[in-house]
Amino acid sequence: MWSKVIVDMKNQTVKREALEVELQDLGGRALIAQYLIKNVPPDCDPLGSENQLIFCTTIFAGSNLTTANRMSVGGKSPLTGGIKESNVGGYAGALLAEHGVKLIVVKGLPETKGLWQLHFDREGNVSLEDAEGYEGLNNYELVNRIHKSLDNRLATISIGAAGERLYKCASIQVSEFASNHPSRAAARGGLGALMGSKRLKSIIIEKPLNKFTFNYNDKERFNEISKKLNRMVAEGAKNDPFHNIGTIATIEATGANGVLPVDNFSGKLFPKYAEVGSGTFLTNLSNRGGRNKLACQPGCAVQCSNEYRDKSGEYLTSGLEYETIALFGPNCHISDLDAIAMMDRMCDDLGIDTIEAANTMAVCMESGVLNWGDSDGVIKLLKEMTDGTEFGYLLGGGCEAVGKSLGCKRIPTVKHQAIAGYDPRNTKGTGVTYATSPMGADHTAGLTMGRAFEDTGRTAQAYASNKLQVAMCFADCMMCIFAFSHMVPELPLLAELMAAMYGGSSEYARVTGLGVKTLLTERAFNKAAGLTKEDDRLPDFFYNEPSPATGSRFDINDHELDVIFDF
Amino acid sequence: MIQVNDKKISYVAGMTVADAIEASGATTSAMTIVLVNGKFISLDMLNKTALKDEATIKLLMLISGG
Numbered sequence: 060m061w062s063k064v065i066v067d068m069k070n071q072t073v074k075r076e077a078l079e080v081e082l083q084d085l086g087g088r089a090l091i092a093q094y095l096i097k098n099v100p101p102d103c104d105p106l107g108s109e110n111q112l113i114f115c116t117t118i119f120a121g122s123n124l125t126t127a128n129r130m131s132v133g134g135k136s137p138l139t140g141g142i143k144e145s146n147v148g149g150y151a152g153a154l155l156a157e158h159g160v161k162l163i164v165v166k167g168l169p170e171t172k173g174l175w176q177l178h179f180d181r182e183g184n185v186s187l188e189d190a191e192g193y194e195g196l197n198n199y200e201l202v203n204r205i206h207k208s209l210d211n212r213l214a215t216i217s218i219g220a221a222g223e224r225l226y227k228c229a230s231i232q233v234s235e236f237a238s239n240h241p242s243r244a245a246a247r248g249g250l251g252a253l254m255g256s257k258r259l260k261s262i263i264i265e266k267p268l269n270k271f272t273f274n275y276n277d278k279e280r281f282n283e284i285s286k287k288l289n290r291m292v293a294e295g296a297k298n299d300p301f302h303n304i305g306t307i308a309t310i311e312a313t314g315a316n317g318v319l320p321v322d323n324f325s326g327k328l329f330p331k332y333a334e335v336g337s338g339t340f341l342t343n344l345s346n347r348g349g350r351n352k353l354a355c356q357p358g359c360a361v362q363c364s365n366e367y368r369d370k371s372g373e374y375l376t377s378g379l380e381y382e383t384i385a386l387f388g389p390n391c392h393i394s395d396l397d398a399i400a401m402m403d404r405m406c407d408d409l410g411i412d413t414i415e416a417a418n419t420m421a422v423c424m425e426s427g428v429l430n431w432g433d434s435d436g437v438i439k440l441l442k443e444m445t446d447g448t449e450f451g452y453l454l455g456g457g458c459e460a461v462g463k464s465l466g467c468k469r470i471p472t473v474k475h476q477a478i479a480g481y482d483p484r485n486t487k488g489t490g491v492t493y494a495t496s497p498m499g500a501d502h503t504a505g506l507t508m509g510r511a512f513e514d515t516g517r518t519a520q521a522y523a524s525n526k527l528q529v530a531m532c533f534a535d536c537m538m539c540i541f542a543f544s545h546m547v548p549e550l551p552l553l554a555e556l557m558a559a560m561y562g563g564s565s566e567y568a569r570v571t572g573l574g575v576k577t578l579l580t581e582r583a584f585n586k587a588a589g590l591t592k593e594d595d596r597l598p599d600f601f602y603n604e605p606s607p608a609t610g611s612r613f614d615i616n617d618h619e620l621d622v623i624f625d626f
Numbered sequence: 627m628i629q630v631n632d633k634k635i636s637y638v639a640g641m642t643v644a645d646a647i648e649a650s651g652a653t654t655s656a657m658t659i660v661l662v663n664g665k666f667i668s669l670d671m672l673n674k675t676a677l678k679d680e681a682t683i684k685l686l687m688l689i690s691g692g
């Protein structure tokens with residue numbers, strides 16, 4: 060049986076016990092939703108004592124299914140005020156599974172001053188330790204010091220100064236497998252601020268001496284199916300630009316169509332998009348000793364990660380991804396990939412969401428605080444965030460807070476959270492997802508790009524969004540969505556895998572039902588938290604301003620958005 | 627010559643997008659986005675869309691990362 064670890068920050072106690080039977084066969088986004096709806100009052104203060112911070116592994120964690128060791132982080136979001144699940148790669152999920160732990164719950168607030176770290180040691184013990192010596196450190200220095208203090212393979216989950224300062228854009232960083240760089244981010248929704256409010260600086264998970272063994276319902280059948288699915292993913296990866304290049308390859312798909320955001324979602328084209336695309340990226344990697352085709356977690360067959368170096372060949376950042384490049388790049392009128400890589404590094408180090416931070420910078424440009432394309436100016440503002448100046452604190456409040464404070468009319472947020480790197484006028488189904496996802500406008504919630512791209516009718520857009528939101532929802536309970544995308548022709552096998560691992564039904568409805576139930580639970584949480592239909596809308600300018608690139612406006616009406624989850 | 631992601635294949639007169647993808651050894655699924663010379667082509671049009679020589683086909687997944 061999987062275990063759970065309950066950390067009560069009020070008195071700094073740690074308890075390990077068996078996970079409830081009804082939660083055993085859940086994982087990821089579904090587990091977060093079911094746990095939160097039962098244990099966290101939806102109307103609580105996100106940074107108050109009633110909110111809980113949840114870390115959990117996936118349904119197939121610890122198994123040999125490729126990418127099954129992703130990790131989800133959840134809680135009531137300090138940024139959106141609704142439910143949040145933010146998932147992340149890296150090594151932590153695999154090591155939690157080796158400890159036999161599926162769920163970590165962090166509750167309460169300390170009554171005394173202090174800062175702590177949760178430590179899973181090699182003997183399998185778990186305890187809270189004093190971490191005051193790490194106060195104010197950012198992620199790279201913190202992780203370096205942790206590695207110096209412990210002589211074992213380990214994974215880290217940590218916050219930088221942004222989380223300690225309760226910036227609403229604060230992320231939780233997870234170390235990459237092999238490199239240990241804290242460059243994988245559970246970025247969205249300000250969960251780093253929730254971790255900071257608990258005064259929990261980091262979670263250290265050492266590789267245990269004795270690896271937990273799960274008691275499969277039918278191990279032989281599980282291995283047979285997972286082998287088949289792993290082969291499909293490995294075969295698919297051979298032709299997958301995410302493997303051969305990285306997620307930056309998406310620039311090629313969005314740049315020519317008005318989907319790539321340009322100048323704060325102006326809807327224009329950015330003629331120099333190729334300068335921040337695959338060609339520049341691959342040339343820089345090969346000239347400077349950088350690498351792509353890296354796995355962020357053990358056993359990944361897609362290997363989309365990378366290590367990017369600066370002009371002198373020194374390590375700069377890793378996991379440099381499409382969203383970061385699109386939003387710090389063309390959306391800020393910047394075409395300097397090295398500058399964008401530096402911004403990515405600064406965000407990972409301080410522990411902030413690159414999507415929120417980059418949109419915030421674009422709003423600063425729109426408001427005249429910076430000139431369009433001023434990459435040095437962006438780096439200076441990120442430095443202000445790092446230094447914690449007064450304006451840095453304002454920037455830490457996220458795109459909407461900054462936009463309102465500067466009097467900006469065009470603020471690209473949904474549910475108070477900045478939108479991901481796709482212009483919703485030119486991929487309207489994605490716009491439906493942005494508007495209606497209980498998570499806000501996340502990049503992983505169900506993009507429809509290339510499905511309902513042409514103006515095929517509003518019903519088609521909503522239909523594509525609905526189907527993809529359900530699919531992404533159950534995928535986020537099981538594995539990395541990049542591997543999942545290669546399994547699509549055999550999705551019913553996922554139900555068989557669940558049955559082989561946990562017993563019970565092997566009907567595909569078990570899997571799709573998981574997606575639907577999770578979405579409905581999340582919506583119920585949000586409703587009880589006070590979110591209304593008005594929160595399921597895009598900002599006005601997407602309805603009112605046609606995209607100069609295509610002439611298209613977002614025209615899905617309110618009724619169509621309201622009925623999308625009438626299953 | 628037709629480019630399919632990072633592979634080059636020979637052009638044959640009358641070739642459709644589906645033919646070129648097959649000749650390259652790549653496959654598509656419901657999660658694949660297909661772009662021909664930068665323009666999205668819906669999956670049900672792959673075997674109805676003829677190619678011209680020197681076309682570039684890009685196959686991407688419908689998801690991205692942050």
Ligand code: SF4
Nearest residue numbers: 148355359361363539
């Ligand atoms: S595909 Fe990329 S993000 Fe997903 S597990 Fe592999 S390396 Fe990590």
